[in-house]
Each structure stands twice: as structure tokens, then as C-alpha cells.
Amino acid sequence: MYFKVLYINIMKNKRIIIIASVIVVLLLTPLIAMQFTEEVHWTIGDFVIMGILLLITGFFIEVALRIVSKTKHRAILLISIILVFLMVWAELAVGIFGTPFAGS
Numbered sequence: 001m002y003f004k005v006l007y008i009n010i011m012k013n014k015r016i017i018i019i020a021s022v023i024v025v026l027l028l029t030p031l032i033a034m035q036f037t038e039e040v041h042w043t044i045g046d047f048v049i050m051g052i053l054l055l056i057t058g059f060f061i062e063v064a065l066r067i068v069s070k071t072k073h074r075a076i077l078l079i080s081i082i083l084v085f086l087m088v089w090a091e092l093a094v095g096i097f098g099t100p101f102a103g104s
Contacts, residue, residue: 020058022058023054023055027047030042031047049092053089057082057085061081064077064081
């Protein structure tokens with residue numbers, strides 16, 4: 001019984017490490033691209049906002065994976081979280097909804 005609980009805790013921590021690693025890789029992508037082309041120009045504010053957005057998304061994904069046990073419900077919830085992330089990202093980047101937070 002103890003080993004099962006220990007295994008579950010290790011897997012939960014492993015998922016958090018994976019989510020953090022994905023966030024770092026995603027943020028390194030524009031940083032590296034900025035070194036090779038003038039078409040990518042992110043300011044420190046862009047990195048901070050995207051980092052916060054990715055952390056919030058990763059947090060909600062982790063909570064959904066820990067709380068929801070049925071596969072079908074997990075899939076629906078994860079797709080919903082990712083769609084909300086993409087909508088917020090698109091709004092901040094180009095302003096598809098015309099809010100004052102639009103980047104254009």
C-alpha cells in the first residue's frame with residue numbers, strides 16, 4: 001500500500017516537472033528565433049505574459065488530471081482548457097475579439 005501511494009506521488013511530481021519543462025521549451029523557442037531573424041521581436045513583457053499564461057494553463061491541466069478520473073470527462077476538460085488558452089493567446093497577439101488587451 002505504501003509503495004502504491006509513493007508511486008502515485010512520484011508520478012504527480014513527474015507531471016509537474018514535465019509541464020514546467022514544456023513551458024521552458026516553449027519560451028525558449030521565440031528567444032532562440034530572435035537570435036536568427038528580425039521577424040520575431042518579443043519584449044520582456046511578452047515573455048512574462050506568455051509565461052504567466054502558460055503557467056496558468058499548466059496549473060489547470062494538472063488540477064484537471066488530478067481531480068477528474070473518467071477518461072471522457074478528462075478529454076473534454078483538457079480540450080476546453082487548451083481552447084481557452086488558444087483564444088486568450090490569439091486575442092493578446094492579434095485582437096480577434098477587439099478587446100483593449102489586443103496586441104495590434
